[in-house]
Amino acid sequence: MNKNTDVYSQTKDEILKIGKKFKLDKNKLENFLEPNRILEVKIPVKTKKGIKIYKGYRSQHNNKLGPYKGGIRFHQNVDENEVKALSLWMTLKCAIANLPFGGGKGGIIVNPKELSESELEELSKGYIKKIYDIIGPLKDIPAPDVNTNAKIMKWMTDEYISLANEKNKKINRTLYSTFTGKPIEHNGLEGREEATGYGGVIILEEVIKKLGLNKKTLTMAIQGFGNVGFYFAKFASDLGYKITALSDSKGAILKTSKEDSFDIPLVLECKKKQGVLAGCYCSGGVCDIKKGKIISNDELLELPVDILVPAALENVINENNMHKIKAKIIIEMANGPITPNAFNYLSKKGVIIVPDILANSGGVAGSYIEWKQNLENKKYKKKEVFTMLETIMKKAFSNLWHAKEKYKTDLKETSYVYAINKIIE
Numbered sequence: 001m002n003k004n005t006d007v008y009s010q011t012k013d014e015i016l017k018i019g020k021k022f023k024l025d026k027n028k029l030e031n032f033l034e035p036n037r038i039l040e041v042k043i044p045v046k047t048k049k050g051i052k053i054y055k056g057y058r059s060q061h062n063n064k065l066g067p068y069k070g071g072i073r074f075h076q077n078v079d080e081n082e083v084k085a086l087s088l089w090m091t092l093k094c095a096i097a098n099l100p101f102g103g104g105k106g107g108i109i110v111n112p113k114e115l116s117e118s119e120l121e122e123l124s125k126g127y128i129k130k131i132y133d134i135i136g137p138l139k140d141i142p143a144p145d146v147n148t149n150a151k152i153m154k155w156m157t158d159e160y161i162s163l164a165n166e167k168n169k170k171i172n173r174t175l176y177s178t179f180t181g182k183p184i185e186h187n188g189l190e191g192r193e194e195a196t197g198y199g200g201v202i203i204l205e206e207v208i209k210k211l212g213l214n215k216k217t218l219t220m221a222i223q224g225f226g227n228v229g230f231y232f233a234k235f236a237s238d239l240g241y242k243i244t245a246l247s248d249s250k251g252a253i254l255k256t257s258k259e260d261s262f263d264i265p266l267v268l269e270c271k272k273k274q275g276v277l278a279g280c281y282c283s284g285g286v287c288d289i290k291k292g293k294i295i296s297n298d299e300l301l302e303l304p305v306d307i308l309v310p311a312a313l314e315n316v317i318n319e320n321n322m323h324k325i326k327a328k329i330i331i332e333m334a335n336g337p338i339t340p341n342a343f344n345y346l347s348k349k350g351v352i353i354v355p356d357i358l359a360n361s362g363g364v365a366g367s368y369i370e371w372k373q374n375l376e377n378k379k380y381k382k383k384e385v386f387t388m389l390e391t392i393m394k395k396a397f398s399n400l401w402h403a404k405e406k407y408k409t410d411l412k413e414t415s416y417v418y419a420i421n422k423i424i425e
C-alpha cells in the first residue's frame, strides 16, 4: 500500500524474469499476467457535508481453474495497479492450494476511519450494487481484506440477496456462497477466523519434518499480534515451539531466557487489558517483568532465533536490514513481507523461506470450505474444518516440495512456476 511503488509492474517484471529462467512460453505468460477484466466504479454516499463519490475497483484476473476469488480492501492508498497485483497473487495462491478458484480482488479508495457506521454500510452496499452483475457463487466470490470484516461481508451479502430478489432471481441459500468471511451466525464458517494462522503452522510442521529438526528445541520470533500473528503463535506454542519474541505496532517483547516461551493466551489477555504488547511478560499465570524485556520492532527481526514469522506488513525485510537477519527459517505469513532483492540475498545464504502464497493460503482454503458449506447447505463443525484445512495445506506443501526438487530452486520460484504452468499449460 505504498503510493510510490507500482506493485503490479514490480510483480510482472519478477514473474517475467522467472519465466525466462524456466523457459515458460513468453506469449502465454504475457497474456496470463494481464487481468481478464477490471471494473472501475463510482459509489455515491450521503454524508453530513452532502453526497461524496468514492472510487472502487474489482479486478478479475484469471478464472481458468474456477470462479474468481479474492478480498475487498478499504484503504486510502488503493489504486488500480495494487488491485491488479493482488488479484494476480490470488490466482497463483488458489492454484498452489489446488482450490477450484481463480484470482480476483476489489478495493475502494477510502479511509474507513473517517466514515460513520451508517456511511460505511451505505458505501459497502453501494459497491455491491455496482459490481452485482459480475459476482455470484460461480462467477466471483469476494471476502474480507484490509479494513473489511465479517460485519461488512454481512451487509454486502444482504445487499446482494436483496438485489437478486428485485431481479426475480430464484432466492436460495446457495446465494450466501457469493461471499466468504461472513459472521458464523450469518452462514459463516466455524474456524475461518483461525484458518490462516492454523494453515501456516501446518506448513511449518511439514518444513520441520522435511528438515529433520526437533521442534521442541526451536526458538521463534513473530512480528504482528493480530489475527494471523496471534493464531500462528497460539497453535505453534501448543505444539511445543518456543515463542521467545512477539511484536505489535507499538513495540516488541523478548523472553530473556531461551528456554522460556510466552504463554500466548495470557499475553493476549494482558494486551487487551493494557492496549499494547509492551510490558506483557506473561508466564505461568503471572505477568512478571523480570522474565522479559522491551525491544524495538527492528530488533525483533534481527534476533538470533531459529524461526522468524513476519505476520504484519509488507517489505519489512529489505535491503536495509537483510544483512542482519539471523533466522534460519522464515515463514512469510504477511503478504509480501520480504522485498525481491532481500529474498534472493537470504535464499542464496541458505535461509529456508516459505513464500506467502503458500504460507498464508490457509485463509483462502478456509474461504473455500465456507463457500462449499453454503453451496451444499451444510454447517461444518470446527473440528471438521481443521481436518479439511490440514488435508489442503499438506497436499499443497507436498506438491511444491516435490516441484522444488524438480526445478532445483527456492520455494518462491518453485511456487510461481508450478502455479503458472498449471494455468497456462
Ligand code: NAD
Pocket (backbone or CB within 6 Å): 196, 223, 224, 225, 226, 227, 228, 229, 247, 248, 249, 250, 297, 311, 312, 313, 314, 333, 334, 335, 360, 361, 363, 364
Ligand atoms: P491485523 O490487522 O489483524 O494484525 C496486524 C498486526 O500487525 C497487529 O497486531 C499490528 O499491531 C501489527 N503491526 C502493525 N505494524 C507493525 C509493526 N511495524 N511491527 C510489528 N507489528 C506491527 O491483520 P492480519 O489479518 O493479522 O494480517 C496480517 C498480514 O497477513 C497482512 O499482510 C495480511 O494481508 C496477511 N494475511 C491475512 C490473512 C487473514 O486471513 N487475516 C490471510 C492472508 C494474508
